[in-house]
Amino acid sequence: MDQRYFVKLSYDGTGFHGWQRQPNAITVQQTLEEAMSLILRQPVRLTGAGRTDTGVHAAVFYAHFDLDLEPDQPMLSRLVYKLNSFLGPGIAIDRIFPVSPPAHSRFSAVSRTYRYTITRKKDPFMRNYSWFVFGSLDVDLMNQGARFLMQYGDYTSFSKVDTDTKTNICRISHAHWESEGNVLVFTITADRFLRNMVRSVVGTLLELGKKRITTDDLVRIIELKDRRAAGESAPAQGLMLTGIEYPDWIFRLDSVCETVS
Numbered sequence: 001m002d003q004r005y006f007v008k009l010s011y012d013g014t015g016f017h018g019w020q021r022q023p024n025a026i027t028v029q030q031t032l033e034e035a036m037s038l039i040l041r042q043p044v045r046l047t048g049a050g051r052t053d054t055g056v057h058a059a060v061f062y063a064h065f066d067l068d069l070e071p072d073q074p075m076l077s078r079l080v081y082k083l084n085s086f087l088g089p090g091i092a093i094d095r096i097f098p099v100s101p102p103a104h105s106r107f108s109a110v111s112r113t114y115r116y117t118i119t120r121k122k123d124p125f126m127r128n129y130s131w132f133v134f135g136s137l138d139v140d141l142m143n144q145g146a147r148f149l150m151q152y153g154d155y156t157s158f159s160k161v162d163t164d165t166k167t168n169i170c171r172i173s174h175a176h177w178e179s180e181g182n183v184l185v186f187t188i189t190a191d192r193f194l195r196n197m198v199r200s201v202v203g204t205l206l207e208l209g210k211k212r213i214t215t216d217d218l219v220r221i222i223e224l225k226d227r228r229a230a231g232e233s234a235p236a237q238g239l240m241l242t243g244i245e246y247p248d249w250i251f252r253l254d255s256v257c258e259t260v261s
Contacts (some may be wrong), residue, residue, distance in 0.1 A: 055236035113243035159194035
């Protein structure tokens with residue numbers, strides 16, 4: 001009988017066309033499925049916690065798979081070790097652990113956190129992990145806009161059009177900009193995110209910070225529920241998924257595989 005397992009991993013999105021499989025493109029899902037299928041000598045199909053666009057990174061990501069394997073910790077530890085030895089430097093497996101069948105990497109998640117990084121000084125070592133923005137920004141005004149953002153629930157204006165989602169309602173619990181020297185970081189947490197939502201929110205709040213729009217304009221953009229009203233999407237390389245929260249019951253099984261190195 002098949003047992004459900006969670007895989008906790010991280011990846012540098014620079015060399016991938018996002019998480020989800022797609023024709024004629026290298027994705028994280030395809031790369032990991034092929035590696036696992038080869039090592040386990042049977043087909044493995046992964047279900048991810050969500051999608052990430054081309055070039056977007058994940059410091060934390062979860063996927064699940066169902067397979068007829070004994071939930072044996074030494075065996076899972078060896079699997080983690082073999083995968084990390086086999087995979088290229090862009091993907092790292094942290095652990096693989098059994099969960100009860102209702103657990104779902106996408107639908108069981110209760111919140112997700114993203115971080116967007118902006119550099120104010122050109123830095124060749126940050127080029128794949130940040131957006132270089134020249135000129136002055138009013139960070140206080142951008143945080144004021146972030147607080148306005150949290151007062152709403154329908155974020156249609158920040159979503160890609162023609163998606164397969166049934167609703168554009170999200171609950172944002174945290175949205176804040178912080179300056180760290182020449183680096184500006186936006187952190188946002190919500191129960192769910194729409195396609196391209198964080199990047200379009202960042203792009204719009206940058207318009208506010210540059211004083212090209214006002215807070216009244218921002219409110220109007222949100223209430224219009226029209227993607228054409230919002231600002232351009234920020235580049236993908238500055239975005240990183242940094243956290244996914246699940247209910248405690250998912251992690252209660254005793255067999256947990258930590259990274260072996």
